[in-house]
Amino acid sequence: MREYVDFLGGQPPYDELESTDLDALARLVEVEFFPAGTRIIEAGEAPLSHFYVVRTGEVEVVDRGRVIDLLGSGETFGQISVLSGLPPPLDVRAAEDSLCYRFPDPRPILAHPERLQFQHYNTLVTRERLTRSGLVDQALRAARHQMRPAVWCPVGATVSEAAAVITDAAQSYALLDRGGEIGIVTDSDFRRALATASFDPHAPVTTIASFPAESIGADALVGDAFLRMIECGLHHLVVRGAADRPVGVLRVVDLASAEVRNPLVIRRAVDDAHTIDELAAAAALLPGTWVELYDTGVAPMHIAGLLSAVVDALLQRLVELTDIGDDCVPHRTSWLLLGSVARREPLPRSDVDTSLVWEDLPGERNPARKLQRWAGRVLDNMERCGLERCVDGANATNPEFARSRADAVSTATSWIRNPTQHNALLLSSMIADSRPVTGLSLGRSVSDAMLATTRSHEYLSALLRFTVSSRPPVGFVRNFVVEQSGANRGHLDLKARGLVPIASLGRWIAVVTGDDRGSTITRLRRGGASNLLTPDETEVLVQAFEYIYGLILGREIDAIKTSTAATTWVAPNQLDSLTRRYLREAFRAVAEVQNRLESEWVARLP
Numbered sequence: 001m002r003e004y005v006d007f008l009g010g011q012p013p014y015d016e017l018e019s020t021d022l023d024a025l026a027r028l029v030e031v032e033f034f035p036a037g038t039r040i041i042e043a044g045e046a047p048l049s050h051f052y053v054v055r056t057g058e059v060e061v062v063d064r065g066r067v068i069d070l071l072g073s074g075e076t077f078g079q080i081s082v083l084s085g086l087p088p089p090l091d092v093r094a095a096e097d098s099l100c101y102r103f104p105d106p107r108p109i110l111a112h113p114e115r116l117q118f119q120h121y122n123t124l125v126t127r128e129r130l131t132r133s134g135l136v137d138q139a140l141r142a143a144r145h146q147m148r149p150a151v152w153c154p155v156g157a158t159v160s161e162a163a164a165v166i167t168d169a170a171q172s173y174a175l176l177d178r179g180g181e182i183g184i185v186t187d188s189d190f191r192r193a194l195a196t197a198s199f200d201p202h203a204p205v206t207t208i209a210s211f212p213a214e215s216i217g218a219d220a221l222v223g224d225a226f227l228r229m230i231e232c233g234l235h236h237l238v239v240r241g242a243a244d245r246p247v248g249v250l251r252v253v254d255l256a257s258a259e260v261r262n263p264l265v266i267r268r269a270v271d272d273a274h275t276i277d278e279l280a281a282a283a284a285l286l287p288g289t290w291v292e293l294y295d296t297g298v299a300p301m302h303i304a305g306l307l308s309a310v311v312d313a314l315l316q317r318l319v320e321l322t323d324i325g326d327d328c329v330p331h332r333t334s335w336l337l338l339g340s341v342a343r344r345e346p347l348p349r350s351d352v353d354t355s356l357v358w359e360d361l362p363g364e365r366n367p368a369r370k371l372q373r374w375a376g377r378v379l380d381n382m383e384r385c386g387l388e389r390c391v392d393g394a395n396a397t398n399p400e401f402a403r404s405r406a407d408a409v410s411t412a413t414s415w416i417r418n419p420t421q422h423n424a425l426l427l428s429s430m431i432a433d434s435r436p437v438t439g440l441s442l443g444r445s446v447s448d449a450m451l452a453t454t455r456s457h458e459y460l461s462a463l464l465r466f467t468v469s470s471r472p473p474v475g476f477v478r479n480f481v482v483e484q485s486g487a488n489r490g491h492l493d494l495k496a497r498g499l500v501p502i503a504s505l506g507r508w509i510a511v512v513t514g515d516d517r518g519s520t521i522t523r524l525r526r527g528g529a530s531n532l533l534t535p536d537e538t539e540v541l542v543q544a545f546e547y548i549y550g551l552i553l554g555r556e557i558d559a560i561k562t563s564t565a566a567t568t569w570v571a572p573n574q575l576d577s578l579t580r581r582y583l584r585e586a587f588r589a590v591a592e593v594q595n596r597l598e599s600e601w602v603a604r605l606p
Contacts, residue, residue, distance in 0.1 A: 004029045004101065007055070011074040016115045024109050030102040031055075034094040041078055041092040047085050050102050051078035057098025062091040070095060083107075143225050144218040147239045147248030150175055153185065153205065162205035163190060173236050173249055176209055182246055183211035186236050213238045218247055225250050226306075233267045233313065263289060263306045270313045276381050279317055283385035286310065287560050290348045294557045300550040301345065301521065308344040311352070312337075312437045314385060319438055322378045332359040333371065334439030335378075338394055338401075342435035343503070343519045345549065347495075348556045349566040351388040354379070355434060356396035357443055360404045368404070372397050394430065405445060412450040419459040425466040432507050432516045451514045457602070463511060464601055467504040468594040472587035473497045494555075495568035498548040498583070501590055502541050505597070509533070512605070520545055530606050537593045544586035551579070 004026035008014040014022065032052075034040055040052070040059060053076050061069040061077070068090075071077055081088040082105050107113040153165045153174035162185055166174050172187040189208045193199050215238040216225050225237055229252050241247035266289060269282035286307065293303045319335055338353035340346050356375050358367060375396035379389045389395050396402050403411065412431050415424035431450055436443025473492045506523035509532055510516040518526070521542050528538030552568055559566035572580055597604075 001026050001029075007074075008053070008101075011053070013116055017110070018112060018115075021110045021112055021115070024111075025103070025106055028103050028106060028109070032100050032102050034059075034098045034100065036094050036096045036098075038094045039091060040094060040100075041081075041088050041090075043089060043091045044087050047087055048078050048081040050104055051076060051082045052100040052102055055099040055101055058095040059098055059100075060093050060095045062093060142218065143216055143220050143222055143237075143239050143250055144241075144248070146222050146225075147218075147250050150246050150248050152177070155183075155206065157205050158202050159190070159193065159199075159205050159208060160201035162209075163201075171249075172251065175213070175238065175246055175249070176206065176211075178206070178211060181211055182213050182215070182238060183209045184213035184236060184238060184249075185209040188235065213246075215240050215246070216250070222250075226252070233271050263293075263310055266310050267313055270310070270317050273317060273321070276318075276321055276384060279314065279321060279381075280385045283314055283387070286386065287348065291557055291560055294553065300553050301519070301546060303553070304345045304347075304549070305519075307348075308341060308346060311341060311346065311387065314387065315352075315354075315382065315437050318378055318381050318385070322374070322381050332439060332442060333357065334436045334443035335396065336434045336436045336443045338430050338434050339390075340503070342433050343506075345503075345519055347549075347552060347566075348560060351390050352382065353390040353394035353430075354396040355394070355401040357403060357405055357408050357439070357446055359442060360406050368399065368402065372399070372402050375402060400427070405442060408446045409449040412446055413453045416450060416453040416455055416459055419462045425463055428511070429463070429466070429504075429507055432510050434516075447516055451511065451516060455511060455514075460512060460601075464508055464597065467508045468501070468598060470496070470501045470504055471594070472501055472590045474584070474587045474591050490573075491569040491571050493569050494548060494552050498587070499545065499552070501594065502545045502548075505541065505593070532597075532601075532604050532606075533593070537596070540589045541593060544590055547582060547586055551583075 001023075005022055008026060009017075009022055014025065017025065030050075034057075041048070043062075054071055054073050056073060059071050059077065060067045061071065077092050078088065080086070106116065110116065148171060149169075151165065151169040151171050151174045153162045153176055155176045155178045157165070162174055166172065166185075166187065174185050176183040176185065183206070185205055185208060189210070193208045213236075214228070214232050214234055216228060218239050218241045229235065229237055229250075235252045237250040238246050239248040239250055266282055266285045269285070270279065273279040273282055289310075290303065290307060293306065294300070298306075315335060315337070334357045336342070336355040336357065338355055340350055341352055354375075356371060358371055361367075379395060379397060383389060394401055412428065415421065415428040415431075419425055419428075428450065431447050434443070434447055502524075503520045506520035506527070507516075509523050509527035509530075512532060513526060513530055515526060516523075524533065524538055524541050524545070527533040528535055533541070555568075555570070556566045558564075572583075575583070
């Protein structure tokens with residue numbers, strides 16, 4: 001038994017057990033040998049009564065015939081089914097001759113079972129192994145290495161002839177060339193056509209195909225292609241090679257395991273929703289998807305991008321489904337997101353800041369009141385879908401954030417010309433963080449006009465002072481600066497004092513360069529490319545932002561799992577020593593960049 005204790009005591013999470021519990025666990029060990037190729041666990045079988053720890057050899061985790069992970073000595077599998085009572089989601093088989101320790105549910109015999117904290121959530125894939133050799137690595141591959149061959153169908157073919165081409169090629173798609181315009185027809189197009197009473201197999205296939213087909217370059221990353229599919233609600237993406245000619249097709253089922261396809265499931269449910277109740281049912285999948293993506297090991301900033309695309313789709317569909325009622329408004333409108341959601345870096349419990357711009361029409365009397373009433377109904381429905389409106393008033397119902405295009409452009413440009421007027425710096429910063437999700441050209445026209453206005457030394461200087469007024473909580477010697485009174489006494493706000501100072505620097509760079517596209521990290525790298533930041537400063541800020549965002553995301557994921565209220569406030573003494581050290585170093589590095597920019601920014605201007 002001593003061998004079992006020594007081995008388990010060196011493996012997470014068993015190394016967290018007290019000696020008496022470790023001894024008790026070791027007494028449960030049964031040793032099993034599996035020859036290479038043996039299927040140890042079958043997906044979908046009855047909930048397991050035992051789980052396993054690999055002692056020697058390696059086992060493969062298999063998703064519908066595709067190996068998605070390889071587990072070695074010390075790694076656990078099967079425990080989620082045992083602990084949850086759910087069927088196992090994936091197959092597990094011996095990749096080579098393997099010796100495993102087999103355990104029944106240990107909770108009844110442990111004095112402190114809560115210390116057995118597995119890092120899995122409804123999956124058999126560990127974050128560490130996935131980061132090294134699984135989906136995260138796959139996301140960094142070029143599309144050309146993951147695509148399937150191009151299958152062509154004559155553009156004059158009938159529906160039945162196109163179906164025969166797809167069947168013969170054993171694929172789920174075919175491409176069509178209509179005078180140089182590339183289209184695509186997929187298996188889902190045939191299913192939709194069959195569902196209609198007017199289906200005619202002799203009709204031209206162009207009646208059910210999509211033109212032009214969405215595409216991506218052959219050298220684009222698979223992770224970017226997957227995000228594009230989420231944004232567009234697609235299952236197929238044409239891959240372009242030399243001269244922009246199609247060279248293959250990416251399929252979403254080839255890009256990710258079942259756990260990571262959930263964003264596309266929600267995206268499709270959003271598109272298919274015909275009522276607000278159906279939309280709310282689709283949105284109800286969001287919390288669990290945040291958890292699955294995080295526990296599967298997807299990089300935090302990539303999770304943010306995936307879920308931002310889902311939030312975009314939700315808001316677009318909300319606008320379409322919200323009845324305008326008696327307020328018959330003929331105006332063309334644009335809904336804009338503001339803040340972290342606009343930068344594609346939300347957190348699970350982030351509220352949603354919105355703005356509304358409408359096209360000017362001569363002769364229309366007082367459209368603002370009608371549009372604000374409609375905006376209120378959209379936001380009410382948004383909250384029915386679990387997305388909270390901004391508690392600080394940055395909502396499309398607020399006249400400050402609901403304007404005609406002419407009024408919005410005039411006001412935004414005046415903030416640049418006269419930065420001393422009330423809230424000019426705050427509001428121009430918010431415009432720089434805006435992103436339209438409907439009426440794109442109309443929505444972009446406001447920020448484009450603002451950034452096209454000459455930004456004076458006075459404005460940029462005032463904006464930088466406003467930007468660095470949000471300081472990291474760094475003490476004079478070693479301690480953090482924490483709240484001294486009130487409900488958060490002894491705590492610091494990781495979002496307000498950690499993320500916001502870095503995001504604000506990114507926003508300042510966006511205004512200086514006149515380019516407000518992209519996330520905070522994209523803006524920081526743009527600042528490095530334009531010499532507003534040194535290469536070292538750029539990397540320091542990027543790494544600090546990713547680390548702090550990941551830390552907050554982990555806390556919010558825990559809150560979802562435990563159904564508790566999420567908070568960005570944390571007591572430093574509740575963090576482990578390594579986290580405190582990393583945070584302190586990150587805060588100090590950000591503060592040093594702020595200080596250098598204050599004194600050197602003029603010399604760094606392009």
